[in-house]
Amino acid sequence: MNELRIRLGQNLGLLLAVLLFLTFYLVYNSLHPRGFSATVLVQNANESFVIVAVAMAQTVPVLTGGLDLSVGAIMTLVNCVASVVVNGSPLQMLGGIVLCLAVGTLAGLVNGLVVVVGRLQPIIATLATGAIYIGLALFIRPSPGGNVDDDLSWALTNDLGELFATYGLFEDGEAPWLAPIAWLPVPLLVMVAVVLLVWLPFRNSVTGRGVYAIGSAEGAAYMSGVRIARCKIAAYTLGGFFAGLGGLYLALQTSSGNADVPQAAQYTLNSIAAVVIGGTSLMGGTGGVVGSIFGALVIRAIAFNFRIFEIEPIMQPLFEGLVLLAAVSIGAARVFRVKNRLELLG
């Protein structure tokens, strides 16, 4: 009982985000004419994937107490790369996908090296590298365009049945054993797979634990023999990988690349908001990628509700801002319980 309470206390932010998301999403579905259907789920999963990936990307550096202002830029860069290389024969496409993820990871690695080896403040270092990545994206794609293989983009942005149907697997996705799960959206499955196969192993590795330790107290971590440099570089690199994943998916979704500078900035800012709503402290040390996923989903779910209530989409920033302020102000409640004000000051 006691342990349960402690665990709940540690994951309060995550719980709040899940609760907020469920509220908004249930309201949306119950008012939607075709609510609670697989079609709506697929569409929503599609619209959420990129911001979820970018929020994941932001989380890992934030856990070290840093920040990555280049996640939107990396996402945009990979989006532009994907619009060039994800094409042709299956083997070429596979190579293209690998190249895209490699570009994202490499961009993250450069961030990590600048922050760790260059010993620059993450905010300003990633601000500068972000400008460079946007420049490279503009270089690859001065105007929106490009092409992504139609089959691949159709298969990966629909449900599981369509994926198999596109490539003629399992009786075109009509196999009886497949029926109960054929409605699952592919983007959702990809996201779950990434969490299970990339994030959880990383978090439980020595490096991953080091990331949390650095965020809690860098000096103490150093004295305990945590390899600070390696953990920080790994954090930024993993962030780059996640952002690259988002960029690749955006290319599949839109079948094109677009070096949209304001859009990149918007994604970066939303990623910070998602991280905070998801319960990760900007000081580092507590929280995690799963919370940020729900944080991002909260932001998306609010946008979904705008359609239902037929509120002008231009009103969206106001509500996003208010929800963000409300979420962080709830966390501020402890300010009024603290007896000694010194506890609040760094």
Place this chain on the structure above:
Amino acid sequence: MLTLSAEDRPILIAGGFVLVILAIGTAYTLTVQGTASFLSPAYLLQQLQVGSFLGIVAAGMMLVILMGHIDLSVPWTLAAGAMLGTAIGGPWAIPVGLGVGLLVGLVNGLGVAYLRVPSMIFTLGINAVMRGFMVMLTGGFSPRSMATPTMTWLATGNVLGVPMPLIVWAVLSVGIVLLLQRTPLGRYIYAIGNRERAAYLSGINTRLVLVAAFVVCGMCSALAGVLLAGYSSKAYQGMGDAYLLPAIAAVVIGGTNILGGRGRYLGTVVGTILIVLLTSVLSVMQMPEAGRQVIYGAVIITMLLVYGRGQKVMA
């Protein structure tokens, strides 16, 4: 024997780099056009006029960064000041515009100082809310109201050949320098940036100082908005978007520590001039947007690698 303090080195290096940029630009125009247009007083004055908008934003931003905080609400504070100012019109245009900045700064300061929400996230939220309000007010289009004659004069007029915005920037700069060097408030700002806990234990009302600095920053953004509206004769959507990151970059290039506590105002001025000239020279050289972004980022990193490196973690 001249000795350099840690604060002066970045300013000198950044100043040297400004000369390098001018030299490269002049070499380019000499070979391509056969004129040294970058060195003409008219060109330099015009650049300073354009740069004063950024300089005013950076001046406010510097106060906040000196305390180890940041203000991400600059873009829409700037736009809101401009939009509401032009919407009111008449003699009250400028006071209302500045009042918007004061109000936003006050809310920012209260959130950061009293609720202790990290400034990065609180000002980000305020920025979204301000954007929402402005979009609601204008329907997402550029408002039709025009800048008042006073605003236009402040932004485009000149006295004895010196552009008005430059004079506004200079007056503001003197004010900020006096504030930082000669008033208790200024010293408190540095003290909080070094260690808020120690400042609090020394009897400083740190919360009031935080609020005051955010208010000044908000008013600087709004002032830049009012001037910019006068310069382009009206307010428009997204007019502040191009000022947030360059303002932070200008402050940091000028040697102010992004974690707070250290930095001189002169550095921010030099940083602003550097960024404005760099942008201008690159556009005269007809560098495409892609190359401009890459060079912009590379310059910031290089400058900081020379003098902005942090300490190695040792316990």
